[in-house]
Each structure stands twice: as structure tokens, then as C-alpha cells.
Amino acid sequence: MAVVNHAGSAPRFLRVLNGESFASPPVWFMRQAGRYLPEYRATRAKAGSFLELCYHPELAAEVTLQPIERYDLDAAILFADILLIPQALGQALTFGEGEGPKLAPPVTAADLDRFARADIHATLGPVYETVRRTRAGLAADKALIGFAGAPWTVATYMLAGGALREPAELRRILYSDPGFMGDLIALICDATVDYLIRQIDAGADAVQLFDTWAGGLPEAALRTLSIEPMRDIAARVKAQRPGTPVILFPKGVGAMAPAYAELAEADGLGIDFAMPWDWARAHLSKHVAVQGGLDPMLVVTGGREMEEAARRLKKTFAGVPYIFNLGHGFTPDTPPDHVKRLVEIVREEH
Amino acid sequence: MAVVNHAGSAPRFLRVLNGESFASPPVWFMRQAGRYLPEYRATRAKAGSFLELCYHPELAAEVTLQPIERYDLDAAILFADILLIPQALGQALTFGEGEGPKLAPPVTAADLDRFARADIHATLGPVYETVRRTRAGLAADKALIGFAGAPWTVATYMLAGGALREPAELRRILYSDPGFMGDLIALICDATVDYLIRQIDAGADAVQLFDTWAGGLPEAALRTLSIEPMRDIAARVKAQRPGTPVILFPKGVGAMAPAYAELAEADGLGIDFAMPWDWARAHLSKHVAVQGGLDPMLVVTGGREMEEAARRLKKTFAGVPYIFNLGHGFTPDTPPDHVKRLVEIVREEH
Numbered sequence: 001m002a003v004v005n006h007a008g009s010a011p012r013f014l015r016v017l018n019g020e021s022f023a024s025p026p027v028w029f030m031r032q033a034g035r036y037l038p039e040y041r042a043t044r045a046k047a048g049s050f051l052e053l054c055y056h057p058e059l060a061a062e063v064t065l066q067p068i069e070r071y072d073l074d075a076a077i078l079f080a081d082i083l084l085i086p087q088a089l090g091q092a093l094t095f096g097e098g099e100g101p102k103l104a105p106p107v108t109a110a111d112l113d114r115f116a117r118a119d120i121h122a123t124l125g126p127v128y129e130t131v132r133r134t135r136a137g138l139a140a141d142k143a144l145i146g147f148a149g150a151p152w153t154v155a156t157y158m159l160a161g162g163a164l165r166e167p168a169e170l171r172r173i174l175y176s177d178p179g180f181m182g183d184l185i186a187l188i189c190d191a192t193v194d195y196l197i198r199q200i201d202a203g204a205d206a207v208q209l210f211d212t213w214a215g216g217l218p219e220a221a222l223r224t225l226s227i228e229p230m231r232d233i234a235a236r237v238k239a240q241r242p243g244t245p246v247i248l249f250p251k252g253v254g255a256m257a258p259a260y261a262e263l264a265e266a267d268g269l270g271i272d273f274a275m276p277w278d279w280a281r282a283h284l285s286k287h288v289a290v291q292g293g294l295d296p297m298l299v300v301t302g303g304r305e306m307e308e309a310a311r312r313l314k315k316t317f318a319g320v321p322y323i324f325n326l327g328h329g330f331t332p333d334t335p336p337d338h339v340k341r342l343v344e345i346v347r348e349e350h
Numbered sequence: 351m352a353v354v355n356h357a358g359s360a361p362r363f364l365r366v367l368n369g370e371s372f373a374s375p376p377v378w379f380m381r382q383a384g385r386y387l388p389e390y391r392a393t394r395a396k397a398g399s400f401l402e403l404c405y406h407p408e409l410a411a412e413v414t415l416q417p418i419e420r421y422d423l424d425a426a427i428l429f430a431d432i433l434l435i436p437q438a439l440g441q442a443l444t445f446g447e448g449e450g451p452k453l454a455p456p457v458t459a460a461d462l463d464r465f466a467r468a469d470i471h472a473t474l475g476p477v478y479e480t481v482r483r484t485r486a487g488l489a490a491d492k493a494l495i496g497f498a499g500a501p502w503t504v505a506t507y508m509l510a511g512g513a514l515r516e517p518a519e520l521r522r523i524l525y526s527d528p529g530f531m532g533d534l535i536a537l538i539c540d541a542t543v544d545y546l547i548r549q550i551d552a553g554a555d556a557v558q559l560f561d562t563w564a565g566g567l568p569e570a571a572l573r574t575l576s577i578e579p580m581r582d583i584a585a586r587v588k589a590q591r592p593g594t595p596v597i598l599f600p601k602g603v604g605a606m607a608p609a610y611a612e613l614a615e616a617d618g619l620g621i622d623f624a625m626p627w628d629w630a631r632a633h634l635s636k637h638v639a640v641q642g643g644l645d646p647m648l649v650v651t652g653g654r655e656m657e658e659a660a661r662r663l664k665k666t667f668a669g670v671p672y673i674f675n676l677g678h679g680f681t682p683d684t685p686p687d688h689v690k691r692l693v694e695i696v697r698e699e700h
Contacts, residue, residue: 168647168681175651215565216602218645218677219626220659252566254604255629276569279605295568297518301525309570327568331518 011143013075014205016289016321017245017267025314025322026074027346028145029339030292031329032067033079037336039066050095054080055126061133068142070336071343074323075143075206076134078199080127082149082210085191086158088120100163107158109180112187120191121198128202135203146204148195150211150250151188151229158184167216174221181225189229193236200241208247208270209233215252215272226250227259234265247291251328261287273327277316289321296326302338310345361493363425364555366639366671367595367617375664375672376424377696378495379689380642381679382417383429387686389416400445404430405476411483418492420686421693424673425493425556426484428549430477432499432560435541436508438470450513457508459530462537470541471548478552485553496554498545500561500600501538501579508534517566524571531575539579543586550591558597558620559583565602565622576600577609584615597641601678611637623677627666639671646676652688660695 010018012026034040043063047053053060064079083101087093090111091103107115121128135144148154156164159173174181196207214226227250234246248260249270261269261284269288271280273295284290293313298306314324324346330339360368362376384390393413397403403410414429433451437443440461441453457465471478485494498504506514509523524531546557564576577600584596598610599620611619611634619638621630623645634640643663648656664674674696680689 171645171647172651175648175655216624218623221645222624252602252604254602254624255607255633256624256626257605273568274566274572274604274606276606283605295521295571297521298525301522305525 009141011074011141011205013143013323014245016323017206017247019289019321021317021319021321023318023349024347025317025324027324027343028073028075028077029067029330030077030296030326032071032073032077033063034330035332036330036334036339037066037070039063039070050081051093054084057126057129057133060126060130061137064130064134065137068138071339073142073343075145076138077145077208078127078131078134078147078204080130080147082147082154082212083157084124084127085120085148085154085188085195088123088195089115089118089187089191091158101157102162103157104161106161107184109177109183112180112183116187116190120194124195124198127195128198131199131202131204143205144203145206145208145247146196146199147208147210148192148233150209150214150226150248151185151192151233152217152225153211153213154188154192155181155184155225156213158188164213167213171217171221174225185225185229189232192233193240196233196237197240200237200244204244206245206247206267207237208249208268211248211250214250215254219256222253222256223259226253227256227263230260231263231265234263238265249292258283258287268323270325271327275327277313281316281320285317285320285322289323290317291323292325292327294324294326296328296330296334299326299338299342300331300334302335302341306338306342307345310342311348314346359491361424361491361555363493363673364595366673367556367597369639369671371667371669371671373668373699374697375667375674377674377693378423378425378427379417379680380427380646380676382421382423382427383413384680385682386680386684386689387416387420389413389420400431401443404434407476407479407483410476410480411487414480414484415487418488421689423492423693425495426488427495427558428477428481428484428497428554430480430497432497432504432562433507434474434477435470435498435504435538435545438473438545439465439468439537439541441508451507452512453507454511456511457534459527459533462530462533466537466540470544474545474548477545478548481549481552481554493555494553495597496546496549496557498542498557498559498583500559500564500576500598501535501542501583502567502575503561503563504538504542505531505534505575506563508538514563517563521568521571524575535575535579539582542583543590546583546587547590550587550594554594556595556597556617557587558599558618561598561600564600565604569606572603572606573609576603577606577613580610581613581615584613588615597639599642608633608637618673620675621677625677627663631666631670635667635670635672639673640667641673642675642677644674644676646678646680646684649676649688649692650681650684652685652691656688656692657695660692661698664696664698 060079245267247268410429595617597618
């Protein structure tokens with residue numbers, strides 16, 4: 001758990017990461033700033049492309065704050081992308097409309113020395129400015145979350161040149177060239193620590209690491225490629241900026257989730273929508289503040305099924321530190337009115 | 351566990367499903383009959399297409415037996431495909447070279463009555479003949495495994511018209527039209543029971559249900575769409591053909607695996623390569639014979655890493671009923687010599 005560094009008036013989001021619990025838990029949503037919101041689409045149209053929006057501090061701060069203004073959520077999360085780090089290291093990043101991201105060319109061992117010398121802050125400076133502007137526009141009782149991709153997930157994109165289609169191919173690299181895989185992960189760890197420290201210095205109150213592709217790794221590989229790199233980043237961030245809470249979100253890790261929760265460096269642990277809630281409460285909540293779990297598709301369909309699931313989720317984690325969230329990000333077809341109703345249910349004091 | 355129905359000379363594979371354990375566990379491999387074997391490619395060339403091979407009893411029995419002859423494995427598994435059932439129900443099935451399977455058109459509620467009246471055995475007769483020929487060609491100490499896709503996995507293909515690209519789309523159908531989803535699952539359950547009974551009557555010694563797409567379902571949906579339908583099929587098969595062991599393989603279910611192991615109807619439970627082994631031994635082995643777990647990519651790369659993992663896997667399950675296998679099927683680039691070495695390690699008596 002994090003060192004106590006806020007008075008009782010601190011954002012409830014941070015108080016939960018510090019071990020408190022609330023009948024009405026703090027709430028934010030993954031991809032809460034996004035295409036499902038008309039005000040986001042309007043700002044995005046002003047910026048041009050998705051990447052131009054990521055690097056436009058004024059407009060990026062604007063979209064970061066939009067869901068807070070609309071729903072009075074407890075935390076804003078920096079508007080950026082996990083692939084800005086590979087771009088800052090030296091890969092060419094593009095987002096085609098309707099396609100996934102591309103990183104060209106796929107990284108090889110020959111790139112690592114050059115990437116290690118890259119001045120990532122020269123590229124990422126606008127992101128830090130977005131953090132400053134967002135924090136300045138946010139009330140004192142709201143938290144601002146900085147974030148980065150976890151090294152394994154970032155590595156999958158760097159190696160595949162885009163979204164991972166064949167996970168087995170990367171395990172082949174791991175088994176046949178563990179040295180290269182280790183060097184790549186270490187390079188991403190170093191860059192990620194520097195990136196998160198700058199976000200914290202610019203005003204981020206907590207940071208989250210997203211390991212979207214952790215699921216499906218055999219245990220030994222998961223320990224080497226996901227758990228240990230996330231632990232390393234959290235330890236270094238906390239050593240340099242004591243008291244900053246760190247949330248880990250290893251998606252799809254199932255029965256391995258306790259290995260993350262037990263890390264001394266983890267203050268919060270995100271759970272995906274396939275994680276059983278009672279099991280998570282029994283095996284994770286004694287170690288860490290749990291965050292998330294609701295199937296985002298329930299918010300697309302809405303109605304009684306969404307409402308009952310949301311109440312059951314709150315009840316499962318009653319009495320232990322818990323942050324309400326989804327088990328994966330909102331999809332673009334999420335009706336904003338369903339989100340409004342969901343927040344009302346989270347705000348009920350029972 | 352299954353009713354005792356074999357003397358001490360019964361296949362070791364069946365003895366493990368009946369609660370025995372061996373220092374050198376019985377072994378078979380998912381996709382052991384397949385493109386990685388030159389003799390398979392030769393037989394397949396004689397048959398024509400993959401589907402023609404599935405429906406050609408003489409050649410299908412030949413490829414089913416090939417890995418037993420080459421590696422002296424403990425069990426053969428019927429050569430067929432999980433999508434033969436939707437084809438028998440009335441969808442058009444095609445396998446384009448280098449593409450995934452296609453089922454046209456995607457199933458809708460309007461199809462269900464017609465599908466329920468289909469005479470599936472008229473289509474599936476050659477499969478039963480393959481079972482008969484294979485059993486006749488197999489030594490008495492070897493087991494023959496029949497199989498089918500689990501209803502949820504089969505339903506994903508039927509609904510998507512092929513391999514699932516957007517799992518969230520099917521959860522949308524579940525939440526917005528649970529009646530249709532339930533009817534479709536029930537239809538597949540009925541057909542699957544009939545199909546497996548015929549396989550058993552033709553000579554299958556045990557049956558396995560593959561739920562390849564179970565991973566990623568929220569707990570409530572997993573119980574409705576995966577656990578309960580698999581339990582229902584196993585119960586009906588065992589009621590009609592007492593003593594037939596049933597193995598469940600729900601891929602990617604992580605912390606939910608004990609809910610399958612605890613089913614009275616489950617004799618064996620397959621574990622995927624992401625399942626932590628010590629955890630599986632601790633939480634599954636008290637209920638069921640565990641099967642599988644090795645990353646098939648380790649057999650592609652081979653060498654010391656494969657050998658050490660195989661010995662560690664055997665050691666993890668020493669003293670409890672365990673069947674050696676992979677956590678997913680062989681890929682076509684698996685060197686047959688690596689498989690040979692793997693079997694030698696499994697056969698070591700320590």
C-alpha cells in the first residue's frame with residue numbers, strides 16, 4: 001500500500017489506494033475519454049488525427065477532462081497511447097482509420113543500441129504538458145492518473161509491427177533468443193520509468209501500467225516478461241517519487257493474479273471482466289485495492305442486466321478497498337446515457 | 351471419477367481417468383495427427399481437401415493411427431473437426447487454404463427449428479465408421495478418444511460464420527437476446543450427445559469436449575454458456591453409456607478451472623499452457639485427473655528448455671492422476687524429432 005501522503009480531503013480514489021474503503025466506491029472508466037462521447041468527437045475533429053490529438057496538450061487536456069465534467073467521476077486518466085513510447089524510441093507509428101496501429105519496421109536486435117540513446121522526452125514533451133494542463137483544470141478532490149503500457153505488451157507491438165496476431169510467434173522468440181527478448185524488455189522498462197517520473201512531476205497523482213497482452217503466457221514466461229518488469233518499474237518509480245501509488249492491470253492472467261497482488265510495489269490491481277469476483281475478493285483484496293471487473297458490453301446493452309451486475313460488483317467488494325471500473329475499455333457504441341445510469345448506481349450509498 | 355470398467359490390463363490412459371497415477375504418465379498430444387507429420391501430408395494428399403479427409407473413414411483412420419505407430423503413444427484421438435456438427439445441422443462448411451473455416455450463413459433464430467430436425471447421422475456416418483476402423487487397428491492397451499466441440503465454442507463459429515474475431519459481439523447477443531443464445535446452446539447440446547453416443551458405440555473409449563473459446567467470458571456467462579452445457583452433455587452421455595470417462599478442456603478459464611474440476615461428471619480436465627502448474631495441482635488434482643499444460647511452442651524450439659519444462663511438468667503432477675499432453679495443439683512447424691525426444695522424457699521412470 002502507498003505511504004499516507006494526503007489529508008482526509010484527498011481524492012477518494014487515492015484514499016482507496018491507501019487502504020480505505022467506501023460504501024459508494026470511487027469510480028472511473030477505462031477509455032472514458034473516447035469516441036462514444038460526442039464532445040470527444042468534436043474535439044478530435046479539431047485536432048485532426050488521433051496521434052495529433054495525443055500530442056496537442058490543449059485539446060488532449062480537454063478530452064481528458066470531458067468525462068469528469070459530464071459524469072463527475074473520481075479520476076481522470078491522461079489521454080495518450082501506450083505506443084507513444086516505441087515512437088519516442090524510434091519506430092514509425094501510424095494509425096490508419098479503421099485499422100489497428102502500425103509500428104514500422106518491426107524491432108530487431110540491431111535497433112536496441114540506437115533506441116537506448118533516443119531522447120524520448122523530445123517526443124513526449126507535449127504529453128507532460130497535457131498532464132500539467134489537466135491537473136490545473138481538475139478539482140482538488142479528483143485524481144489524475146498517468147499511465148504507460150507494460151513492457152511485455154509494448155514489446156508485442158514493437159516485435160509484431162502492430163497488434164499481435166500470433167502470440168505463439170513471440171514465445172518462439174522468447175525460447176529461441178531469450179537474450180534479445182530480455183534486452184528489449186529492459187530497454188522498455190528504462191524508458192517507461194523515465195516517462196512515468198515526468199508524468200508524476202507534471203502532476204499525475206498515481207500511475208497505471210496496462211499489460212493488455214499478459215494473458216496466455218505460460219507461468220515461467222509471465223514471471224519473466226510481465227510480473228518482474230512491472231515490479232521493477234513500480235519499485236523504481238516509488239524509489240524516486242515516494243508515495244506515488246501504482247496500479248497494475250495484467251489482463252487475462254486468471255489464476256496468476258495473486259502473484260501481482262502480492263507484490264509490495266502494487267497499490268492497486270485492475271481485474272478484467274473474465275476474473276471471477278468472489279475469487280478476486282478472496283485472493284486479491286487482502287493484498288491490494290482491486291479496481292474494475294465490469295464487462296463493458298453490459299454498458300452497451302444497458303438495462304436491468306447492467307444495473308444488477310453493477311450492484312453485485314459493488315456488494316462483492318463491500319468493506320474492502322475497491323475502485324469501480326470496467327474490465328476493459330468502453331467501445332465506441334456505448335450509449336452515454338447508460339454510463340450516466342451506471343454512475344448513479346455506483347453512487348448509491350448501499 | 352469413472353466407474354471401474356477395466357481390468358489391470360486396461361489402457362493406462364483410462365486407468366488414470368479412473369484415479370490411478372504412474373511415475374511415467376500416459377501421453378498423447380493435441381493435434382498429434384496433423385501437418386507436422388510427413389505421413390499425414392501424404393495421406394492428406396490422397397484424400398484431397400481437409401474435409402474430404404474427415405469424411406473418408408479409411409484415410410481418416412490411417413492418419414488417426416499414424417502418431418501411435420510413430421511414437422507409441424497411449425491414446426489416439428479421432429481425426430475429425432469440431433465444425434462437422436454445424437455442418438450436419440445445416441450450415442455450409444468450407445475450409446479455404448490458408449484461411450480459417452467458414453460457416454455460411456451465420457445462424458439466426460429462424461434456423462433453429464430446421465436445424466433441430468436435421469438427421470445429423472446422415473452426414474456424420476463416415477465419422478462413426480472412422481472410429482470403428484481406428485479401434486480395430488489399435489492395440490488393446492491403447493485408448494481411442496472421441497470428441498466434440500463444446501457448445502459455446504461451436505456456437506461462436508455458428509454465430510460468427512467462422513473463427514471468432516470480436517468476442518464482445520457475442521456477449522452483446524447474450525445480453526440482448528439470452529433466449530436465442532440459450533436455444534442455440536441447447537440445440538448443440540442435443541446434437542453433441544447423440545454424436546458422442548454414436549462415437550462410443552463405434553468404439554471410442556473416452557470422450558473429450560473442447561471449449562477453445564471459453565476464455566474471456568465473465569463468470570456468469572461462463573457458467574451459463576460453458577460449464578452448465580458441458581456438465582449437461584457429460585451427464586447425459588454417462589447416463590446412457592455408464593462408465594465412459596469424459597474429459598473437459600475449457601481453454602483460458604484461469605481461476606474458474608476448479609468449477610469444471612468439481613463437476614461430478616468430469617473425469618479429466620485439460621489445462622492450457624497459461625495455467626500455472628503448481629496451482630493446478632493444488633486446486634484441480636483433488637477432484638479430477640489433470641491432462642496437458644505444456645506450451646506447444648516449446649516443442650517447436652526444442653532443446654534443453656523443452657526437456658526441462660517436460661520434466662518439471664511430470665514432477666509437478668507426480669503422485670496424482672495425470673495425463674501428459676500439450677496446453678494447445680501442435681503447430682505445423684513442429685519438428686517430429688522434437689516430439690520423439692519429448693516422448694522419451696515422458697517415458698523416463700522418474
